[in-house]
Amino acid sequence: MPAYRHIDPAVLFQATGHDLEMFRALSQTYLDTAPAMFARVEQAVRGGAAPAIVQSCHTLRGTAALLGAGTLVARLAALEQLVRHQGVAASDWLDETAALVGEVEREVRRSMLDYTGAQA
Numbered sequence: 157m158p159a160y161r162h163i164d165p166a167v168l169f170q171a172t173g174h175d176l177e178m179f180r181a182l183s184q185t186y187l188d189t190a191p192a193m194f195a196r197v198e199q200a201v202r203g204g205a206a207p208a209i210v211q212s213c214h215t216l217r218g219t220a221a222l223l224g225a226g227t228l229v230a231r232l233a234a235l236e237q238l239v240r241h242q243g244v245a246a247s248d249w250l251d252e253t254a255a256l257v258g259e260v261e262r263e264v265r266r267s268m269l270d271y272t273g274a275q276a
Contacts, residue, residue: 162259164224165267171222174273183268186219187261193219194257197232201250209239225260228253 165179172178193216200208217232231253238244 160263160267162225162227162256163263163267164226165271166273167224168222168267169271169273176271176273179271179273180268182222183264186223186264190216190219190257190261194254198250198254201235204244206239206243210236213239220260223260223264228256228260231256 168182169176169179172182193212196212197209197216200212213232213236217229217236220228220232235249235253
């Protein structure tokens with residue numbers, strides 16, 4: 157099985173008390189909700205609404221943390237801090253983050269099929 161680069165399934169597996177059924181259910185919940193969460197981030201960034209950027213990043217960051225998506229979590233946290241202190245987002249931030257969100261989603265889908273916990 158190829159290594160995971162964007163998530164660490166063991167983080168969610170441990171959070172579920174090593175319950176594979178719950179692991180898969182929470183993974184599906186992420187897949188069902190993440191696109192709308194990122195759409196809110198995107199809308200807030202495009203609109204330049206600092207409070208909305210911070211709120212939407214924080215929400216998605218919390219969900220991504222449960223998956224062990226460290227790079228995505230760090231990226232969202234960095235934007236939160238940038239906006240809190242400077243009130244702006246880098247122009248290329250959305251495209252790069254959208255690509256990362258897509259990679260996380262692909263790995264979550266794969267983990268639902270092939271993660272057994274034996275890797276933990």
